[in-house]
Amino acid sequence: MANASELINIAAPLPHEKQYEDTVEIVVLPSAPADPATFRAWLNHQEITDRFEWVAGQFRAVVGAQDGLRIFSEQISTTRDEKGVWFIKGDGRSLRFKKGMNLLSVFIKGTSKKRCMKRCVFLVDQSLYHAFEAMGYAVATDRLWQAEIYRRSARGTLAEIFGPDMLETDAHMRTTGYSEQELETGLNALSRQERAVISAYAAGFNRRIDEVRNDPGQLPFEFVTMGFSPDDWNGMDILAWGALTQRHFDLEALDQSQISNSVLLQYLMQTFPDYYQGMFEDLRWHNDPAAQTYIGPQEALLPRQALGLRSGRNGYLDHRTVLRADLKTACKKMRSAKANVLKTLRRINAFIKMGSYAWAVSGKKTASGNPILYSGPQMGFSVPSTLVEGDIRAAGINVSGMAIPGIPGIIVGRTPHHAWSLQVGHSHSTDYYIESPEAVYLDRVEVIRVAGQADTLLPVYRTARGPIVNPTPYHDNTSDPIISWRYAHWGHEFNVAGACLKMSQAKSIDAFGEGIEMLAVSQHVCYADRFGNIAYWMSGRDPVRPEGGEYRLPQGLLAAPLDWDDDILKPRSHGRNPESGFFGGWNNKSNPGYGSGFNSTEDIYGPFHRAHLIESFLQGSQELTFEQLRDFALNITTTDSFPYIYDLSVVPPSAQAAGNPWLFVADSFTQAVQAAGMTPERHFALETLKTWDGHSIAGGPGSWAGGKYRSGAWVLIDNWLREVIRLTFEDELPIDLDEHGVSKETYMGSSQSLLFNVILHALQTDDSGIINTYDWFSNRLNPDAPQNADDIIVAALDHVMEAFGGAIPEDVPRGEIVYYHDILGELWRSPYSYRSTYAQIVEMGPMGPVRIESMFPLGESGNILMGADGGPIFDPHFFSMTPIFDTFAHRPFPVFLNRRPYGK
Structure with missing residues (x-):
């Protein structure tokens, strides 16, 4: 028999490779001496030769159960608790290696009459697919309209239903978002497991959409009011929304501080020519060593590159500074466009606010001797809530926690092994560049459908660095500065489902850290596990900038632009089991060597930051109980500092609110x-x-x-x-x-x-x-x-x-959180505090969590139906969490049944 490399090779599936869906693609590569006419193939001894096509020198086939494919899956069931929270459970069968094992055999003859047969054994296990299909269905049942708005905001199709008021928002999303081809390429580049999770989640959505099509009375109120029904979901919808969600959680991604900094500098140069250098440095300092950090100096064993510039130098403003462009007009237009986009997204509950507090406390500081983690992600107060809560115990996954509709996976949660938080971080992810007309090219022309008027054609222009964001619309005879947007996470944003899965399946700190590496968004992550460990990371891609650049300003403003290498990154901030016995913070500075934001004035850190409350409390406390660490959240969120909106009947306030100045x-x-x-x-x-x-x-x-x-x-x-x-x-x-x-x-x-x-x-x-x-x-x-x-x-x-009048007012209202529905208007109010949207507290014992409590606003369901009189009929679980959330009373959540302590 000839060697496989001489006649034939099975390229896919690989030996012992696990397949996750009910069809499998087979790719067979014959070599030059082979005679394609003699090719034959069998699956589990059933001939499937006629299923193959000869394409570009390869034999390709897609086979399913009708071709003899053996498929294993756990039986998946979904139940709900008294608050409507869903629990997805598999039956735990472990016969997959018998029921899902497949044998592929292929045969071919050579031109010299040699023969070759190759075999490949592979497994088909649909348990993971069915678990995430069930998740997609559960979320779609509760949040079909909300997910539709999320999808349309990411895809730039809001004007199709809302009309021309959304045209500017759609144009922005199409310009800074991925093309259809880029989304398709990104989806195909994911691992087989990630694609299965995404495909399954979309299939779950589509199962619910099919039910609604078959029973129009189940079509949510908002669809009926707007006069349309949802289309099926696909993987590219999920990737687009996942990318936009991550940008919502990135302080620099959507900001324009480099542009506004240039206007500030120009103003100071013109108004205070003798003082402008020092004034600018005072207002936009790079690194204040007095700022509170997640990792203390003793844990910050970081290489020199972690300081942000290879030379450690902070720009080169001096008396010879000359600005190569006047950005005042561009800044005004860009700021106005951004404000309009955010205003429209807020109006339809499609904007996710950023912020979060968390603390992980080791057993040496707790009364029980167990580590305890508290996580409070702050995402605003939309209708329905930005999140859902759920539990998956199937397909080798045991995880519960918070998810965002439209994204498959638990984003903040707990497993039998560990619990984790996510809080907005501050990696330097964005730079603006002043470009020459010669660098600009037309990438594509997008067609935007607009309700009530003709379609709009949107030419999308780019340079090698990224999309052109000024002027918009672009025209090559402009006198306006040409500005491009370069984003360090561009092309890396499609792994969010895989990251969630990896973090959920991890059985060690290192394995969890591998999941962190997959996140293309900057997040502070606090962690505690059953082995008594606590840990901290800051995720996100932060390229090492070339030395000598002034990165508080757009590149090209002071000198020739400097480009960074997308593959040369600053080391991730990371620490484990600190002497202090805790990690904690509130979107503050990661480590002493990590400088302030280049493109966000929100993360220019100084001696005052709301995180001082957490640092002070945890440093000064011992023998902390579960209740103390839980109730501390209410303590800190009823402080306030410099709220942007003094009329607190209309929150949210400043992203830097809270603290005691x-x-x-x-x-x-x-x-x-x-x-x-x-x-x-x-x-x-x-x-x-x-x-x-x-x-x-x-x-x-x-x-x-x-x-x-x-x-x-x-x-x-x-x-x-x-x-x-x-x-x-x-x-x-x-x-x-x-x-x-x-x-x-x-x-x-x-x-x-x-x-x-x-x-x-x-x-x-x-x-x-x-x-x-x-x-x-x-x-x-x-x-x-x-x-x-x-x-x-x-x-x-x-x-x-x-x-x-000499008397300090004692009758100023505390303010209220007002919940506005995008069609129905105000639906609910609750007492204002600078609180999180979701909260979980988890105490980790040697066998896993011994106690879990959580809360979130309004309710699990966002489903509203149309009544016979045209009025809304709210799902029983639309408001079912309000008695808990409004009183800041966390509720117990089921723990896991893991009976093996560590070391056994």
């Missing part, structure tokens, strides 16, 4: 007031703050969940700090206004929180991690205004107390 200035502010001389109003203010518990809600712990009013002390310090910031910066930085001329409470793109840190840098003088180079307290425009920190502090307090 008074702790950072109490001494300096008190000393300044006392030195200026006490008046009754000043004395009253200081006495009020002296007894304050640091919370924004009045009444103490018993009122944190349901109290109706803001603490008077909080109202005082919030107004006082805002006035200090105004008096300090209004003479240098104009305040930003929205399209209606209303103050956005930011100054040239600098938030109140960022400017408060600039003030702290000045007040801390030589002890500060950053030394300011400009005297921000001086007022060069008005010599009669306060000219130093103490005078500003006192003047600000006097202004506030005068505005209060």
